[in-house]
Amino acid sequence: MNDFVEPSVVASRRERNKAATRDAIAHAAFDLLGEVGYEHVTIGMITDRADVSRRTFFNYFSSLDEAFNVRVTDALDRAIEEFDKYPLDQPLMETAISALHVLADQQFLESIALLYAQCEKSPSLTANHYAAWETSSHELTQRLLTRFPHTDPFALSVFSNTVIGASKAAFSAWHDTLGEELTPHDTAVLKEKLTTAMEIVKDGFPTIVSVSHAKGH
Structure with missing residues (x-):
């Protein structure tokens, strides 16, 4: 009987197991947070609920704050991956809106x-939350450099930081509108705010008017 297993199969299984462990820790952390x-x-408390050791926790996360923010990190990664699904000749801002x-x-x-x-209660959690958005700006820049290798890297960096910053502003504004429970309407509101944020960037901030211009000078 041949028990040989392709190394790629073993590696794939190992990666799935690692991903499952990471998810279990993240789910436990977030459930306890709520x-x-x-x-x-x-x-x-997290390691007990996830049924892992303390050492295993630190194999995947450097701190509690990082574990709490993993869902934000994963969602932003998913949005960045969406960029690759759209044609290269589509206007970049349209791609950004669709991906986000x-x-x-x-x-x-x-x-x-x-x-x-929860961030209102912890400066360190807030810092880690903002760091997740900052990291996504860098990762988006790298993804765009691959898609547009002949484009000015600085211009792509400016674009990435602007898009991610505008998205973060949209989320902050969206959060201010929330009630006790999320509804389908809240989801629609977020999509609208993300789209509006991208349109403001695309149009060059048309609603910002200088004092002198507003007075007709």
Whole structure:
């Protein structure tokens, strides 16, 4: 009987197991965040619920804050991956709007709403949350450099940082409109705010008027 297994199959299985462990830790962390609040969650509580060791936790996450923010990181990664699904000749801002709409996912929105509420209690959680958006700016730049190798890297960097910054502003404005529970209307509102943010960027901030211009000078 031949028990030989292709190395690629073994590697693939190992990667799936690692991803499952990471997800289990992240789910445990986020569930506890919602149940007991940021200030009461400990690494020990997370590892007990995920049925992993403390060492395993730190194999995947450097801190509690990073584990709490993993859903944001994963969602932003998914949005960036969406860029590759659109044709190269499509206007870049249209691609950005389409790609960012994948963030209007109910599970992710529930996560982001909870995180924004918890961030009000913790400067370190807020810093890690903002770092996730900052990292996505860099990753988007790298993805665009691959898609448009003959384009000015600085211009692509400016575009990436502007798009991600505008998206973060849209999420902040969206969070301010939320009630006690998320509804389908809230999802529609987020899509509208993301689209509006991109259109403001594309049109050169037409609603910003200088004082002298507003007075007709």
